[in-house]
Amino acid sequence: MGKRVAIVTANRAKGEEAKRILQGFGIEAEVVEMEKLEVQSEVLEEIALRAARAAFEVLKRPLVVDDSGLFVEALNGFPGPYSSYVFKKIGIRGILKLLEGEANRSAYFKTALAFVSRDVERVFVGVVRGRIAEEPRGSRGFGFDPIFVPEGEDRTFAEMESWEKDRISHRARAYEAFAKFF
Ligand code: ITT
Numbered sequence: 001m002g003k004r005v006a007i008v009t010a011n012r013a014k015g016e017e018a019k020r021i022l023q024g025f026g027i028e029a030e031v032v033e034m035e036k037l038e039v040q041s042e043v044l045e046e047i048a049l050r051a052a053r054a055a056f057e058v059l060k061r062p063l064v065v066d067d068s069g070l071f072v073e074a075l076n077g078f079p080g081p082y083s084s085y086v087f088k089k090i091g092i093r094g095i096l097k098l099l100e101g102e103a104n105r106s107a108y109f110k111t112a113l114a115f116v117s118r119d120v121e122r123v124f125v126g127v128v129r130g131r132i133a134e135e136p137r138g139s140r141g142f143g144f145d146p147i148f149v150p151e152g153e154d155r156t157f158a159e160m161e162s163w164e165k166d167r168i169s170h171r172a173r174a175y176e177a178f179a180k181f182f
Pocket of ligand 1: 008009010011014034035036066067068069070083084085087109141142143144145157169171
């Protein structure tokens with residue numbers, strides 16, 4: 001029988017994406033929709049691990065929590081660990097506005113994926129580099145996908161098929177490292 005793991009998140013689109021990625025690695029996962037503990041920290045790894053520990057106290061079974069962020073070079077890494085809040089407050093339009101007239105569009109997505117079980121704690125990291133598009137394009141994915149163009153591509157994540165995003169994304173890379181360990 002295969003091992004099972006719970007994916008804890010309040011973001012359904014993110015949970016479904018994570019579940020699909022894990023299925024690709026032959027791991028059955030269940031998405032548990034639950035508010036994460038929001039730790040004030042600038043370090044994604046710490047945010048993810050502390051949220052995973054808190055979720056384990058409640059669920060008491062093996063689980064993962066992924067904390068991700070978009071880091072824009074011209075904004076000194078903003079919104080980074082505050083991506084969720086910034087997305088809700090100013091969204092894609094707000095980020096594009098901050099970058100108006102800015103030639104340096106470099107950015108990266110990073111995921112810190114924390115696994116917690118009764119006797120093991122691990123954090124896995126995944127990064128994808130790219131740039132911020134001049135305007136939003138595409139309707140797939142979620143969050144900042146319509147303005148993120150991964151390296152070596154002309155399309156945004158939101159213009160790609162889900163399996164294409166899953167081949168190269170920050171989240172897929174972090175889950176791939178997790179899958180090897182698990
Ligand atoms: P949980 O904390 O409940 O899991 P969340 O939406 O807050 O859900 P994160 O903190 O990991 O998730 O992500 C912060 C924000 O970064 C998220 O709301 C999106 O706007 C954005 N984001 C994260 N991963 C993304 C991705 O793959 N594509 C586009 N935007 C993403």
